[in-house]
Structure formats: C-alpha cells, structure tokens
Amino acid sequence: MKLAKGKYTPRHEDIWSVSTVVLALLILTPLVVVLAGLARAGPEWSHISETVLWSYVGNTVLLVITVSILCVFMAVPAAWLLSAFEFPGRKWLEWAMVLPLAIPTYVNAFVYMHVKESALPMQIWIRTNWGIDAFLMSETFLRYGLLTLLLASVLYPYLYLSVRASFLVQRRGVIEAAQLLGRGPASVFFTVALPLARPAIIAGLSLIIMELINDYGAVNFFGVPTLTEGIFRTWFGLQDTPSAMRLAGIMMLVVLILLLLEKAQRGRARFSEHANDTTPLAHRRLRPLAATGAVLTCLPPFFLGFLYPVQRLIRWAWMSRETFADSGMWQRMGHSLMLSMGTAIVLTFMAVLVVYTLRLHASRRLETLGRLATLGYAAPGAVVAVGVMVTFGFLDRQFEFLKMPLHLSGTLFAIGFAYLVRFFAVPTHPIKAAMTRVCGSLDEASRLLGHSPAPTLFRINLPLIKGTLISATILVFVDILKELPLTMILRPVNFETLATLSFGLAKEGRIHECAVPSLVIILLAAIGLVALNRLIRNAIT
Numbered sequence: 001m002k003l004a005k006g007k008y009t010p011r012h013e014d015i016w017s018v019s020t021v022v023l024a025l026l027i028l029t030p031l032v033v034v035l036a037g038l039a040r041a042g043p044e045w046s047h048i049s050e051t052v053l054w055s056y057v058g059n060t061v062l063l064v065i066t067v068s069i070l071c072v073f074m075a076v077p078a079a080w081l082l083s084a085f086e087f088p089g090r091k092w093l094e095w096a097m098v099l100p101l102a103i104p105t106y107v108n109a110f111v112y113m114h115v116k117e118s119a120l121p122m123q124i125w126i127r128t129n130w131g132i133d134a135f136l137m138s139e140t141f142l143r144y145g146l147l148t149l150l151l152a153s154v155l156y157p158y159l160y161l162s163v164r165a166s167f168l169v170q171r172r173g174v175i176e177a178a179q180l181l182g183r184g185p186a187s188v189f190f191t192v193a194l195p196l197a198r199p200a201i202i203a204g205l206s207l208i209i210m211e212l213i214n215d216y217g218a219v220n221f222f223g224v225p226t227l228t229e230g231i232f233r234t235w236f237g238l239q240d241t242p243s244a245m246r247l248a249g250i251m252m253l254v255v256l257i258l259l260l261l262e263k264a265q266r267g268r269a270r271f272s273e274h275a276n277d278t279t280p281l282a283h284r285r286l287r288p289l290a291a292t293g294a295v296l297t298c299l300p301p302f303f304l305g306f307l308y309p310v311q312r313l314i315r316w317a318w319m320s321r322e323t324f325a326d327s328g329m330w331q332r333m334g335h336s337l338m339l340s341m342g343t344a345i346v347l348t349f350m351a352v353l354v355v356y357t358l359r360l361h362a363s364r365r366l367e368t369l370g371r372l373a374t375l376g377y378a379a380p381g382a383v384v385a386v387g388v389m390v391t392f393g394f395l396d397r398q399f400e401f402l403k404m405p406l407h408l409s410g411t412l413f414a415i416g417f418a419y420l421v422r423f424f425a426v427p428t429h430p431i432k433a434a435m436t437r438v439c440g441s442l443d444e445a446s447r448l449l450g451h452s453p454a455p456t457l458f459r460i461n462l463p464l465i466k467g468t469l470i471s472a473t474i475l476v477f478v479d480i481l482k483e484l485p486l487t488m489i490l491r492p493v494n495f496e497t498l499a500t501l502s503f504g505l506a507k508e509g510r511i512h513e514c515a516v517p518s519l520v521i522i523l524l525a526a527i528g529l530v531a532l533n534r535l536i537r538n539a540i541t
Contacts, residue, residue, distance in 0.1 A: 030387025037245030100305025106217025153305035159204030374425035427472035
C-alpha cells in the first residue's frame with residue numbers, strides 16, 4: 001500500500017468518498033427542492049400573502065423573542081449556581097434540570113390548556129364588568145403567555161446543558177484573579193463567567209430557536225398560527241401544494257439567515273485560557289440563606305417543565321387506566337420504538353461513515369458537502385416533510401411512467417429518510433469532535449502497520465469513541481421519539497406512533513386518555529436523558 005502525505009491511495013479514496021458524496025447529495029435533495037419552491041406560486045398564494053402571511057411571521061418572531069428571553073432567565077442562573085457553588089440538593093438538581101427535555105412541547109400544551117380552562121371564571125368576570133374588548137385582550141394575553149411559559153419550560157435545558165458545560169470547564173485561575181481584585185460573586189458572574197460563556201449561550205439559544213420554528217403541536221393546540229402551522233393549513237386545508245412549498249422555502253430562508261447572523265456575530269472572536277491552568281472550578285459552599293435562594297432559583301424551571309406536567313398526566317392516566325389494556329396503544333409503542341431505535345442506529349452508522357471519510361481525505365469539497373448535509377437539523381420538520389414528499393412523489397410518477405411502480409411516498413422508508421435528513425447533524429458533530437480528540441495519530445500508526453481503512457475504523461476508532469456513539473444514538477432516539485409534524489405528514493395510512501396517538505386523542509378532546517402514551521414518551525426519553533447527562537458529566541470531569 002502506497003502512502004502519500006499520510007493519505008490512502010485513490011483506489012481507497014473512491015470507495016469512501018463516493019459513498020459520502022452520494023449520501024450527502026441524497027440528504028440535500030429535499031432541502032434544495034424546498035428552496036426551489038420559492039419560484040412557484042399556487043392559486044391561493046395571493047390570498048395568503050394579503051391576509052395571513054404576516055400574521056404567521058409575526059407570531060413566529062414573537063414566540064422566538066419571548067421564549068428565548070424566558071429561557072435565559074430559567075437556564076443561565078441555575079447553570080452558574082450548580083456549577084460554582086455547593087448547597088443542599090445540588091447533585092439532585094444537576095440531573096433534575098435536564099428532565100424537562102424529555103417532555104414534548106405538545107404534551108406540555110395538553111397540561112397547560114387545563115390551566116387556561118381553569119381561568120375561565122376570571123375571564124367571564126372580566127367580560128361581565130369590563131366588556132367584550134377587555135375579555136378578548138385578556139384571552140389573547142393568557143393564551144400567548146401560557147404558550148410562552150410552556151415552551152420555555154421544556155426548551156430551556158438546551159441552553160442549560162450548553163452553558164453549564166461552559167461553566168464547568170472555566171478554570172479556577174480566572175475566577176480567583178477576579179476575586180483578588182475585589183470582585184464579589186455577582187460581579188464575577190457578570191464580568192467574567194458570563195462573557196466567557198457567550199458562545200455557549202448563543203449555541204444553546206440557536207437550538208431553542210430551531211425547535212420553536214419547528215413546533216407544530218403546541219401552537220396548533222393553543223390556536224397561535226405560526227409558519228409551521230401555516231404549512232399544514234395551506235397543504236391540507238387549502239389543498240395548495242405550491243403555496244405550501246413557498247411557505248416552507250420562506251422558513252428555510254429564515255433559518256439560513258439566522259445561522260449566518262449567528263456566525264457573523266461571533267466574527268473572529270476567540271476565547272482561550274492558559275494552557276497550564278488545569279484546575280477545575282471549585283464549588284464554593286453557600287450559607288443557609290444563600291443556599292435557600294439557590295434552591296428556589298433552580299426549582300421553578302424543573303417544577304414548571306417536568307414535575308407539574310408529570311403529576312397531572314399521572315392523575316389523568318389513573319382516571320383512564322383502562323387504556324393500558326388497549327392492545328392498540330402497545331402496538332403504537334412498538335411502532336415508535338422501531339422507528340426511533342432503528343433510525344438512530346442507522347443514522348449513527350452513516351455519521352461515522354461521513355466523519356471517517358473526512359478524516360481520510362483533506363478535501364474542501366468533501367468538507368463542504370459534509371457541512372451542508374447537516375443543515376437539515378436547522379430546517380423545521382414540516383419543511384423537511386414537504387421536501388421529502390415532493391421528491392418522492394416526483395420519483396413515484398417517473399417510475400409509474402416507466403411501468404415500474406415504486407410507491408415510495410407514504411411508506412416507512414419515506415419517514416426513515418426524512419429522519420435522516422432532519423437529524424443527521426445530531427450524531428455527526430459529537431462523533432467528529434470525539435474522533436479528532438481521541439483517535440489522534442492512531443490512524444497513521446495503523447497505516448504504517450499495513451491495515452486498510454475499514455479494519456482501522458472498526459478495530460481502533462470505534463472502540464475508542466464507544467461512549468460518544470452511545471450518547472449520539474441516545475440523542476437521536478429521544479429526538480425521533482418526540483417528533484410530531486414530520487411524522488404526521490409522512491406516516492403511512494393507519495400507522496400511528498405514540499406522538500401522533502397522544503396528539504390525536506388530545507385534539508379529539510380525550511385529554512385523559514392522551515396521558516397514557518404521553519407518559520410512555522416521557523419515561524423512555526427521561527431514561528435516555530439521565531444516562532446522557534451522566535455520560536456528559538463523566539466526560540467533562
């Protein structure tokens with residue numbers, strides 16, 4: 001085997017690079033199809049643009065701003081307190097703060113709609129004493145306020161995990177230098193720790209914004225029309241596919257602009273610490289009064305995002321406990337587990353293929369294709385579903401014309417492919433970081449001993465990053481388990497998952513019955529998140 005600048009021969013490069021190029025192009029195809037839809041206007045587009053388009057955009061922007069602000073107040077102070085101080089209950093709260101991520105937004109919406117209904121007597125009093133205008137204003141304020149609260153209470157862990165990881169790796173020397181200059185705890189937080197954590201804050205907020213734009217279940221349940229809701233209304237209500245494609249293209253452009261703005265705000269900024277300063281941040285013990293304040297700061301997000309919804313769902317599940325004997329529910333749980341586990345394993349394997357190919361070849365074209373293939377995570381699920389459905393519909397028509405019926409649309413393959421497009425970035429980024437950090441020059445040593453790429457990958461690289469592979473698979477499993485809009489659009493006829501079952505029951509007014517599948521989703525996701533949180537903490541500390 002001939003080596004040139006540490007790379008394999010072109011014969012080997014063809015095997016790995018061609019498969020990576022084909023996979024990346026397949027993933028990009030639905031996204032390109034959606035962007036191409038901007039050029040087409042359906043028969044209802046003029047009506048949509050004149051009446052509801054700006055309402056869709058305005059509601060989406062309003063939710064992004066209000067939920068992001070609330071998430072900052074929920075996540076950042078709690079992350080700092082749990083990273084820098086010692087107080088009773090800290091170790092328990094470390095993992096408890098992550099658990100709201102196990103609750104899908106639409107499940108939380110079922111619970112908080114009950115709060116809205118409980119406020120009905122107050123709204124009747126407002127209407128009786130202050131008139132219809134005050135009643136409508138109070139109803140709108142309550143609806144938007146509860147929607148903002150329920151979304152923030154289950155999405156803040158994205159920011160919490162990102163910021164806490166940043167605080168944990170901040171070194172003691174920087175903090176002690178600020179303290180020697182006379183800075184108090186609050187001043188150290190605002191002038192030292194918070195600025196150093198700015199990249200982590202932006203990264204966490206970016207994930208929250210993507211999830212907000214993607215949300216369909218909660219906004220639909222609360223009657224707040226956003227861009228995602230608009231796609232469903234246009235496609236299934238107005239039967240106008242071109243206009244739905246244009247709305248999806250607008251959403252894709254908005255996401256791309258957000259990504260460019262996030263990259264531009266970072267600019268050339270770099271955050272570094274002294275290489276010899278390896279002492280981790282010490283936990284400072286708080287006095288009883290301050291410790292009480294710390295606990296009270298951390299508890300509300302956990303209560304609002306996990307404890308309150310779960311106890312309410314448990315009550316409802318007990319009231320409808322006959323549902324547990326419904327074999328249909330267990331069948332749908334099997335559907336969810338099959339889709340989530342199967343796709344998570346396949347996705348992780350494909351991410352390994354792409355990342356390892358990029359390690360073998362220093363090619364800008366491959367690197368660019370690899371980055372573009374991860375854009376699907378920034379695209380809302382409804383957008384990906386639109387792109388996949390249009391693409392597969394076109395292929396079905398072509399094969400039917402050739403007298404070779406294929407029927408890709410409305411199959412499990414369509415859903416699996418859509419999950420690949422949507423979540424490919426989830427395992428790719430951690431696997432890439434792990435291979436860069438752990439594997440190092442071992443590939444070179446393997447080549448010098450005469451081993452080809454495949455044995456090197458399976459015998460050396462994969463065993464070394466086993467923990468990262470497990471973490472990546474768990475992340476994909478949890479994301480797919482909770483996914484609603486993509487699954488609703490692409491699922492085969494009479495094929496239900498736990499997500500579509502719980503949402504369908506809630507829309508039919510069978511709130512108590514929807515608690516059973518909702519609790520199963522939460523339980524499965526919570527188990528995965530607790531294991532993931534333990535893996536992350538062991539890796540950091």
